[in-house]
Amino acid sequence: MSSIDHSASHVHRDDVGSRLGMWLFLFTELILFGGMFLVYSIYRFNYQQEFHLAAKELNTLFGALNTIILLTSSLTMALSITALQKNQKGLSIFLQSVTILFALAFMVNKFFEWSAKFHHGIFPGSETLLEKSNGEILFFGLYYIMTGLHGLHVIIGVVLIGVMTYFTSKNRITSDNYVRLESAGLYWHLVDIIWIFLFPLFYLIT
Amino acid sequence: MTSKSVSSNNYESYLEYNGKGRGLKSWIFSTDHKRIGLLYLITMLIFFAVGVTFGFLMRLELIAPGKTIMDPQTYNAIFTLHGIIMIFLFIIPGLPAVFGNFFLPILVGAKDVSFPRLNLLSWWLFLIGGLLAIISVFLPGGPADTGWTFYIPYSVRTSTNVFPALLAAFVLGFSSILTGLNFVTTIHRLRVPGMTWFKMPLFVWSLYSTAWIQVLATPIVGITLLLVILERAFGFGIFDPALGGDPVLYQHLFWIYSHPAVYIMIIPAMGVISEIIPVFAQRTIFGYKFIAFSSIAIALFGSLVWAHHMFTVGMSGTAMFVFSLLTFLVAIPSAIKVFNWVSTLYKGSIATDPPLLYALGFIFLFSIGGFTGLIQGALSVNMHIHDTSFIVAHFHYVMFGGTGFGIFAALHFWFPKMFGKKYNLQKAKYGFWTLFIGFNLLYFPLFVMGWLGMPRRYYDYLPEYHIYHLVSTIGSWILILGLIIMFGNFIYALLKGEKTSEVNPWGGETLEWHVPTPPPLENFDEIPTIETDPYQYVQNNSDNVLVKEAN
Numbered sequence: 001m002s003s004i005d006h007s008a009s010h011v012h013r014d015d016v017g018s019r020l021g022m023w024l025f026l027f028t029e030l031i032l033f034g035g036m037f038l039v040y041s042i043y044r045f046n047y048q049q050e051f052h053l054a055a056k057e058l059n060t061l062f063g064a065l066n067t068i069i070l071l072t073s074s075l076t077m078a079l080s081i082t083a084l085q086k087n088q089k090g091l092s093i094f095l096q097s098v099t100i101l102f103a104l105a106f107m108v109n110k111f112f113e114w115s116a117k118f119h120h121g122i123f124p125g126s127e128t129l130l131e132k133s134n135g136e137i138l139f140f141g142l143y144y145i146m147t148g149l150h151g152l153h154v155i156i157g158v159v160l161i162g163v164m165t166y167f168t169s170k171n172r173i174t175s176d177n178y179v180r181l182e183s184a185g186l187y188w189h190l191v192d193i194i195w196i197f198l199f200p201l202f203y204l205i206t
Numbered sequence: 207m208t209s210k211s212v213s214s215n216n217y218e219s220y221l222e223y224n225g226k227g228r229g230l231k232s233w234i235f236s237t238d239h240k241r242i243g244l245l246y247l248i249t250m251l252i253f254f255a256v257g258v259t260f261g262f263l264m265r266l267e268l269i270a271p272g273k274t275i276m277d278p279q280t281y282n283a284i285f286t287l288h289g290i291i292m293i294f295l296f297i298i299p300g301l302p303a304v305f306g307n308f309f310l311p312i313l314v315g316a317k318d319v320s321f322p323r324l325n326l327l328s329w330w331l332f333l334i335g336g337l338l339a340i341i342s343v344f345l346p347g348g349p350a351d352t353g354w355t356f357y358i359p360y361s362v363r364t365s366t367n368v369f370p371a372l373l374a375a376f377v378l379g380f381s382s383i384l385t386g387l388n389f390v391t392t393i394h395r396l397r398v399p400g401m402t403w404f405k406m407p408l409f410v411w412s413l414y415s416t417a418w419i420q421v422l423a424t425p426i427v428g429i430t431l432l433l434v435i436l437e438r439a440f441g442f443g444i445f446d447p448a449l450g451g452d453p454v455l456y457q458h459l460f461w462i463y464s465h466p467a468v469y470i471m472i473i474p475a476m477g478v479i480s481e482i483i484p485v486f487a488q489r490t491i492f493g494y495k496f497i498a499f500s501s502i503a504i505a506l507f508g509s510l511v512w513a514h515h516m517f518t519v520g521m522s523g524t525a526m527f528v529f530s531l532l533t534f535l536v537a538i539p540s541a542i543k544v545f546n547w548v549s550t551l552y553k554g555s556i557a558t559d560p561p562l563l564y565a566l567g568f569i570f571l572f573s574i575g576g577f578t579g580l581i582q583g584a585l586s587v588n589m590h591i592h593d594t595s596f597i598v599a600h601f602h603y604v605m606f607g608g609t610g611f612g613i614f615a616a617l618h619f620w621f622p623k624m625f626g627k628k629y630n631l632q633k634a635k636y637g638f639w640t641l642f643i644g645f646n647l648l649y650f651p652l653f654v655m656g657w658l659g660m661p662r663r664y665y666d667y668l669p670e671y672h673i674y675h676l677v678s679t680i681g682s683w684i685l686i687l688g689l690i691i692m693f694g695n696f697i698y699a700l701l702k703g704e705k706t707s708e709v710n711p712w713g714g715e716t717l718e719w720h721v722p723t724p725p726p727l728e729n730f731d732e733i734p735t736i737e738t739d740p741y742q743y744v745q746n747n748s749d750n751v752l753v754k755e756a757n
Contacts, residue, residue: 017320017395024387028425035429035459039444042455124440134443134450141442141449145433 015179022183026190029153033194036146040201043138050135055206057122058143062113063203066106067195073102074192077161077185087175089168096165096181099188103158110151114144143202150198153191160184219626219724237322240725243308244624245329246299251693253295253336258686260288265648265682268675271667278665282351283366285663287343289354290371294378295336297605298467300613301474302420303332303385306413308624310389312718313407315398315736317728320391328384335378342370353663355464358445358456362437369438372431379424379431382470386420389413398717400736407716407740408497412477415501419466419473423509427463430456454519461512469508471605472572473501475612476543479565482619483547484741485714486562487554491741493546500539507536517588526585533583540576544569559712560634564615567642571607575600578653593663596656602649614641614692619712621696626724628706629699637695641688647681716740 044051080095121128122140129137164184167173173181220240224232233241264284267274276284307325311318319325343349350371352361361368393414397406406414433444434456443449445456476497484491491497513521513529521529547569556562578600582588591597622628651674656662660671667675710719717736721729 014320014395017391020394021321021324021387021391024390024421028383028387028421031422032425032429035426039433039455039459042452043450046452047450124442137443137449138451141444145436145442145444149432 013177013179018179018183022186026186029190029194033146033149036142036149037197037201040142040146043135043142047133047135047138050133051139052206054132054136054139055202058203059113059116060203062109063199066109067199069102069106069109070192070195073099073106074189076102077188081178081181081185084168084173084175084178084181089171089175092181093165093168096161096168100158100161100165103154103161106154107151107158110147146198147202150191150194153194157184157188157191160187217722217726219722220727221626221724223727235326237318237326238727239307239311239318239322239325240624242325242329243304243306246303246307246332249329249333249336250296250299250304253291257288257291257296258689260284260291262682262686264288265679267665268667269679270676271669271672279348279351281665282663283343283349286350286353286371287339290339290350290375292605293354293467293471294375295332295339297471297609298378298382299332299385300471300609301478301616302389302413302416302470303328304613305409305478305616305620306385306389306416306474309620309718310392310410310413311396312721312725312729313410313716314393314396314401315717315730315734316392316396317730319388320395321388324384325388328381328388331377331381331384335374335376335381338370338374338377342367342374345370355460356431356434357460358434358437358453359447361434362446369435372435376428376431376435379428382420383424383428386417386424389417390421393417398734398736404495404498405736405739406498408480408491408494409474409477411498412473412480412501415505416470416473419470419505419509423463423466423470426459427467430459430463433459454516457516457519458513461515462509465512465515466505466509468601468605469504471609472612473504475568475609475615476501476540478612478616478619479547479568480543481714481716482561482565482615483550484743485619485712486557486559486565487551488557488713488743489550489554489741490739490743491546492549492552493542494739494741496542497546500542503539504536507532507539511536514583514588517585518592530583530585534580537576537580537583540572544573544576557712559618560631560638561615561619561712563635563638564611564618567638568608568611568615571603571611571645575603575605575607578603591656593661594656595652595660595662598662599649599652599656602652607645607649614638617696620718621699622706622708622711623718623723623725625700626706627699627703628711629695629703633691633695637688637692639688640691641685644681644684644686644688648678648685649681651675651678651681715742 076095076099080092080099083095084092117123117140123129124141124144129140161184164173164181167180220238223238227235233245236242236245263275264281267276267281307319345367348366350356350361350366350368351364352366352368352371356368356372356375361372393406393410433442436442437445441449443451445451445453447453480491480497511529511532513525514533517526517529547565578596582591582597582600618629618634652660655671655674658671660667660674707723709721709723712719717734718725720734
């Protein structure tokens with residue numbers, strides 16, 4: 001694991017290569033969710049009426065609030081990179097921490113939203129859900145899987161940005177070596193953009 | 207750039223260099239691409255041995271109608287494990303992870319891959335995935351019995367250990383994605399000065415196409431397997447018709463990955479053959495650009511043919527027609543390669559050393575496998591032979607006769623370079639012929655009885671199929687004897703074989719034949735510069751390919 005013993009190729013830094021690798025990884029994430037979006041569109045097509053009904057049960061306010069939170073967090077993330085580029089380490093750490101706080105707020109919001117659904121007896125395999133029509137069962141199944149998978153990505157993002165904040169404070173990410181922070185930012189924007197699609201698909205199209 | 211002065215008789219090879227740790231630690235935590243390649247080689251071959259054993263037991267069970275050595279449930283578990291192990295743990299990592307890791311950086315003139323630590327992580331994920339597959343055998347509940355395809359609804363209903371098996375495939379997919387990502391970046395970023403895209407060796411081109419499929423197709427199977435896991439755990443109903451889901455949708459999602467996956471398996475093998483043939487014919491490869499682009503074409507078309515695995519599920523006529531047509535089109539780039547290989551041999555000065563024998567074996571067996579694939583791509587014929595042992599014979603001809611022989615060819619070709627040991631050429635040839643005869647005896651009867659109606663995956667059969675099963679089982683014994691001769695020869699060479707530091711035993715022209723044997727830690731003392739095409743055999747003067755730069 002050591003990068004000390006091995007000479008040139010390991011010490012050698014290739015920011016363009018790192019960015020390329022990160023973009024490739026983001027492709028795989030997009031395709032992972034792409035599979036889910038494919039399943040969603042097929043069932044939306046098959047059960048238009050039922051999806052319409054089920055979507056009304058979701059709380060648009062929760063969704064809209066989370067959209068605002070996540071979009072703002074993307075802004076603070078982008079600002080933290082610019083701050084670091086301008087050599088403002090303190091500001092960058094502050095902005096990264098704000099991003100993490102927004103992400104946590106998103107998850108708290110999500111927790112209350114899911115709890116409310118559970119409270120109404122809408123969860124996979126519940127009696128209330130099984131009494132509903134097939135299309136509605138599928139809608140809520142997809143809702144839990146897709147927002148759940150997205151939530152998992154938010155948590156991973158929190159950990160990732162946390163590590164970056166630590167690196168920044170220890171000067172392992174600096175104004176002339178910030179490619180890791182940039183990659184974490186790219187990841188965070190991906191999490192954001194997936195939500196941008198999830199929000200209308202589940203909450204707005206009724 | 208600081209690098210130790212390396213002369214050909216006084217340097218530390220990657221086998222000797224220990225880094226921080228000692229012994230085992232210096233291997234399993236090494237980020238050196240060559241050591242990681244060997245780690246993959248060892249783990250892969252262990253899994254291969256397990257897979258072969260399961261195959262052997264399966265064939266033994268089928269030697270006569272009725273029960274021979276095991277009950278039906280065990281048989282179902284064994285063919286499932288045979289499939290999972292051979293596909294996810296042997297053939298997919300076989301060439302890219304082993305020989306790709308070892309030779310890709312050397313072939314493009316780099317000191318390592320772009321992300322060495324990610325590379326090590328891939329191997330660890332591979333190991334964890336393999337262990338999960340093994341664990342699924344021993345946990346209470348019994349090994350998975352779904353077949354490697356995990357078809358819904360059975361994979362949700364069976365009480366066997368499908369969960370660890372699915373998780374294993376998921377983790378292995380992750381490992382495969384990271385390797386692909388690493389290779390694409392390496393090929394884009396770390397080629398030596400002067401190596402333009404069309405001066406890359408063809409094995410690199412094949413790895414490039416493969417890596418893209420790994421990156422773009424694997425996530426789909428990841429999410430699909432995850433859906434099956436969730437379906438088993440919570441009953442979301444995504445694939446359950448009782449709750450409105452569609453089981454056929456699972457098949458689509460599964461094959462959207464798993465068909466391109468067969469190209470992950472075969473394209474690197476084609477790359478190896480493209481390396482071997484010019485060396486043993488001492489001729490420039492015929493149609494370099496066609497071979498390079500046909501890899502890309504296979505990767506593109508291969509991603510659009512998945513539903514030809516599902517012609518009997520009741521798709522629309524238009525969909526079936528389109529998928530059948532695209533299936534026929536994939537044959538074109540494959541055929542281009544075969545023609546180019548044969549043309550390269552024409553008027554060459556051919557040396558029938560073991561690597562070339564395996565390469566020729568590849569062309570022969572792969573052609574049979576390819577043509578029988580076209581037979582199944584035809585809609586009307588497919589109805590007749592769908593899910594019979596014909597398909598089993600077809601994919602064993604392409605996957606084992608193709609990729610398997612490609613892996614063996616690569617082993618014979620690069621073994622002296624990798625280990626600095628010579629193996630016995632004569633014994634290697636005996637091994638090849640035994641393997642080749644055993645292979646055909648084992649798999650050809652499956653074509654015949656499949657055509658006559660023998661279903662695949664069946665535990666028992668009608669007496670009229672007995673003779674074919676008998677011949678096939680005897681073939682499996684000969685094939686295993688061939689494997690024993692081949693690997694015995696290698697193991698003997700490793701333990702007691704003659705040491706060699708010969709830089710270029712076969713007279714190759716690509717970069718790996720210009721570094722010391724076995725290669726030093728960071729491959730190159732000085733970064734080489736490439737000035738000519740990779741296969742310049744006309745003047746037969748190796749000095750004009752590689753011009754060492756002053757600094």
